[in-house]
Amino acid sequence: MTQPPQPTSEPSRYLPDKPSLEGLEAKWSGVWAEQGVYSFDRTKTREQVYSIDTPPPTVSGSLHVGHVFSYTHTDAIARFQRMRGKEVFYPMGWDDNGLATERRVQNYYGVRCDPSLPYDPDLVLPEQPGKQQISISRRNFTQLCDQLTKLDEQAFEELWLRLGLSVDWSMTYATVGARSRAVSQRAFLRNYQRGHAYMAEAPTLWDVTFRTAVAQAELEDRDHPGAWHRIAFHCAGDSAHSNSAPDNRVYIETTRPELLPACVALVAHPSDERYTHLFGTTVRSPLFDVEIPVVAHRAAEIDRGAGIAMCCTFGDLTDVQWWRELDLSTRAVVGWDGRVVAEPPTGLSSTAGREAYAQLAGLTMHSARQKVVELLSASGDLEGEPRPITRPVKFYEKGEKPLEIVTTRQWYIRNGGRDDELRAQLLKRGTELSWHPDYMKVRYDNWVEGLNGDWLISRQRFFGVPIPMWYPLNADAEPDYANPIVPHEALLPMDPSSDTPPGYDPTDRGKPGGFAGDPDIMDTWATSSLTPQIAGGWGSDEDLFARVFPMDLRPQAHEIIRTWLFSTLLRSHYEHDQVPWQHAGISGWILDPDRKKMSKSKGNVVTPMALLEELGSDAVRYWAASARPGTDTAFDTGQMKVGRRLAVKLLNASKFVLGLGEADAPANLADVTELSKVTEPLDNAMLGDLARAVDAATIAFEAYDYSRALERAEQFFWFFCDNYVELVKTRAYGEHGDAAAASARTALRLALRAQLRLFAPFLPFATEEVWSWWQRGSVHRSSWPTADELGGQRVTSQVALESGLLGTATTLIGAIRKAKSDAKLSMRTEVDRATIYATVDSLPHVQAVLGDVAAAGRLRHTETVCRPAPDGHSVPVGRDELSVELSL
């Protein structure tokens, strides 16, 4: 066995007989780690650094080809910037914070967190989770969270290593780690101290399954079946208003009849003449017999339902608006558990009403609806049958039941949703970013313009960053929320449920005159919105932070512009008064081949590790990098096979070029004197074309268009292999003299050296393998190719003539191939005589390349005839004579 070469050793002249992609991932990822090829040099200044605000993957989610897709894009950019001479700050983060982890731990271990239980240091769980979830303490629970996320993080790291991400693994962070918790709590406290964070008791969108508040950014609309119910309210007295129904009733239509006991008003549009006579009067609700005012509000829609709506506390956000703006009563009936609360609301005082209510108390919303419909039918207040409809209903994105609105005390961060001036500032911040692709900015603008309230950041969950606040308790042990006890920044991270505020004794917890900790944790985005600060060492390593912040690039997917991008920008706006990055690179999604979003449930998810093992990382990276920025892309193994073919071709072509001879192998091709060996016009023409491809790829990369950079490199490479290499092959063997051979070999080597570097960001393994055969160091620390090193001005001055030459030669060899193909001859068939027709203008070109063309086409004798080609195309005359007609 031949020892694999080491990148720091002398060029090894090691050329495998049969180059292969197998094993390159393990070999080179190991070498890179060992030699710290991607380690960040923190002595560099901000100007010298290119910093990336890595998206920390949710480790409790499944590994998905979508991950491979978008992280490859970022890695290609990182590698390009590194080769351009930037010191790339490219850490990895793990998002192990929040509900995703909680849920995974519950299912994986079969446990459930009960914060009232004491910690059990000797907890032993059954090997297989049982049917019944085991209740454990909060501390035990979070320990299991830590334990499981460690496993998940390992799986991700293995994947990333195999994919070849050029991450500095010594700088990894986790969003629930101590550093992240400290940053998150510090930023929150500063928001609080500046008045950007506040606490309020207000109607809140509430998930009854997870029993937590959720934020606007976590909502999604889903089509949900429901039904219109036409319900009669009773007008007071013997009203003689002609517009009332003849039976003195007012009909409303609702999809939420179960909220009838929560009704606080009927609302119609001020200009709706059907109801104007009722404004200012009251009606009585059916079943519950509560006196209900009829009021006017512009938000009521004349042509929706009956045109008059039942306003409940709270059925939807319009109800909240009406309740606020019209100063209506409050009759909450939905409890935290999603069931009808036991006590009837105020105002529900009649005996009949209380009896009706008693039949609902404790029921789920679903059952309560059936019961109310039953009662209304019996009382004759339901007109007709419910009419089924499907309408959009708000869900928590991770939830399975429609959201309710429950009044709770929560923490908020101002986000412009209630403040036009702040909103305008944030919109302006959006313009300070370079968006790639630029139209993605519209999504940001839409989101900011559509915000309808401040950002609710508290969550009634267990695993996450605690809200760092205590509250003094009064003589009745009730918390004084208006005067929280704020911890010192030096004490962060802290947990108010186990830490004791200064001046108190742990035994004062929960006692009159004592203190209580805030029981809630923060929304996962409240921490993730600080990834530039976490990764950069804000507050703990200000020296590092100054060298990396604001960052250059935020890569992310488009669906989290409203969450991650927006919230990060908001926090940076508050804390640093600037945008957190210069560029936002937005990736698309992976769709399955049917153009649907890939989903686990459909069984079409491919495990990325298996893909990498089967096709090779370079192949999969090629597929990812072929997708235009921001574009949703079909999962396509065909494209990966194309990438694999490219990588194999690169190995083989390199082997050929490097195998042409050791004697004149230049030790340092960066030495421009090598260029003087390139004497043949055809060789210079090729280098000139390559120089243009290099320029095009560079411009594309600088504009974050990695796919175009790859396309240009690839386009040139196939042309190089199929035409140039074939044309100069025999000359390179030395059949036309040493100088001509040296010209070809040097050009081939210069071209190979440049092309390996063009491909390095995309095919890091194959390019590194080839680089190691003949160059020092890692290709990934070499410099990005330039037009200058390929001849620059020298080539450019002759460009007109020489690119014409290359075109002529390519056309000629193509015509010869076609002639042979039409004659059903092997390409190696020797042709005794060929006639090449040409115009006067092109004749010099033809004659200049005739030697290479004749050799490549295996033409023994050629004749050039100076006249336009006869009609038709190439005419194969036979094995011993070939007429090649050209339109030149």
Place this chain on the structure above:
RNA sequence: GGGCGUAUAGCUCAGCGGUAGAGCACUCGGCUUACAACCGAGCGGUCGCAGGUUCGAUCCCUGCUGCGCCCACCA
């Protein structure tokens, strides 16, 4: 309801104010000493529809249609 994107070969996608491109698939030919997991040649398109601007439109403008996505107060 508002917005963004998109529509090009059987499939996946580039492109561009001036004679329509690539890969895959398909057909034919070739084991040509870098590569048969390869090479060569070929077949294949009213550039979604309708108008407009222009000497000229696949490209620019307007409208329409299909698809995808984002957003929107769910009575």
